[in-house]
Amino acid sequence: MPDTAAKTLSALKRTIETEREGMLQLQSALDQAAVDVVDLIGSVEGRLACVGVGKSGHVARKIAATLASTGTPAYFVHPAEASHGDLGMISQQDAVLALSKSGETKELSDIIAYCRRFSVPLIGMTTDATSTLAKNSDHLLLVPNAAEACGETRAPTTSTTLMMAYGDALAVALIERRGFTAMDFKRYHPGGALGAALTSAADLMASAEDIPLVAEGTSMEAAVAEMSAKGFGCVGVKSADGTLAGIITDGDLRRNLAVDLPNRKVDEIMTRGPITVKETSLAADVLRTLTAGERKLTQVFVCNEASEPTGLIHMHMLLKAGLS
Structure with a gap:
């Protein structure tokens, strides 16, 4: 195998291995705090607002979509837009799931203040238990501060994978908690091959x-x-x-x-x-x-x-x- 190809293959495998190690750390870190969050989301009268900026925002949007398609009312709010009127989308019957690796994302400050003022339950997902987000959250989902796959640039790789996996875990736990069936799922997926597969x-x-x-x-x-x-x-x-x-x-x-x-x-x-x-x-x-x-x-x-x-x-x- 040519030297360039060998290096490329090595980088691909190293990335997967690094993220796999992070996933194992996340699995070991899950505790009663995660159970409490599932209970909260499952009992909220309104919907779950998922918020985040940058790569965390993309993950938050995906988590909201997964939850909404599996029977848990959820939606995405961009923190910057929230500061310019979209805070009105979040009602006092809702809960907020805020994602930030550092827990210091400044765009989240208005949402944090809004949750404190109107007693909206705030769930923080971050790697830093001492961060502003963590300290102001009613429930903390602490993500392991695992090594990013791209060590030189520290581009969000492992961290976003762990947040995505955490969101999936919450969705699956809520599915089982509610007894959500394939026929329930079909109502939200009437089109395409998935909808056809779920037809009776x-x-x-x-x-x-x-x-x-x-x-x-x-x-x-x-x-x-x-x-x-x-x-x-x-x-x-x-x-x-x-x-x-x-x-x-x-x-x-x-x-x-x-x-x-x-x-x-x-x-x-x-x-x-x-x-x-x-x-x-x-x-x-x-x-x-x-x-x-x-x-x-x-x-x-x-x-x-x-x-x-x-x-x-x-x-x-x-x-x-x-x-x-």
């Missing part, structure tokens, strides 16, 4: 008269006619109690062409106890069911809690919805 089987499936179904004892001639009419490449077989007894696919037809197929009964041809999904299954789980292992299914029946077939999902439906 009931939202995507063909149902009612559109799904191919015949009763046990039906002739294969009638079953093939039903299969052809519905166009899903299969037909489900219902038992007398309404549950799904089996399935017949195009592959089953090909494997049985040599016999007197039209005059045989579906009971002789069908695959019993077919794989199914629930109406509440997420689309991502349906896709996993279709593609798991060696079976590579093309379609799957959707059943209710009573194991009665209520719908059918074809792979093409998932692809059309944006899953792949």
